[in-house]
């Protein structure tokens with residue numbers, strides 16, 4: 001098995017990270033991989049915003065609001081715990097990256113192809129990190145769709161769509177995942 005193949009099939013989404021910081025040089029290698037993703041018409045629709053402490057802190061009021069909405073009907077302690085968990089998910093990962101893809105409301109097909117290309121660039125990024133021993137989690141949720149977050153991060157919703165956040169760090173635990181077999185997903189046609 002080649003090292004590339006081994007890297008692809010061993011990668012797992014990581015939910016718990018060590019506190020050890022990630023070197024910027026390792027991130028830069030991963031962004032180099034990300035920018036080599038395929039894209040139709042050479043649109044290069046992806047952008048990566050690496051959130052420092054200030055940027056993360058600026059999201060806290062919105063995280064609190066979304067976590068409170070999610071906890072509707074629960075008791076006060078559960079609401080507080082939910083808010084703390086949600087804040088920790090933003091503050092604790094060693095690296096937090098908002099990923100955007102170009103929006104083209106006048107051309108739905110282009111936007112769909114650009115989203116596909118940006119997903120490819122995220123996978124390039126994630127596989128490059130994994131190759132360097134760094135795990136990551138692609139996460140979506142309320143904060144990817146919040147006007148507050150666009151404003152806080154200085155992202156124009158007219159030009160770009162936040163398609164997710166990538167959290168990254170050295171893995172504390174590598175989970176196991178069952179995947180569909182090749183026989184279930186592939187069919188050779190005559």
Ligand SMILES: Cc1cc2nc3c(=O)[nH]c(=O)nc-3n(C[C@H](O)[C@H](O)[C@H](O)COP(=O)(O)O)c2cc1C
Nearest residue numbers: 011012013014015137138139140141164175176177
């Ligand atoms: C578009 C996309 C969105 C995802 N959003 C989340 C998310 O919001 N929260 C989460 O825990 N994992 C998220 N994931 C990670 C998946 O849950 C994960 O890939 C899946 O469980 C398979 O595990 P594996 O990545 O280890 O193969 C997302 C993955 C993709 C591709």
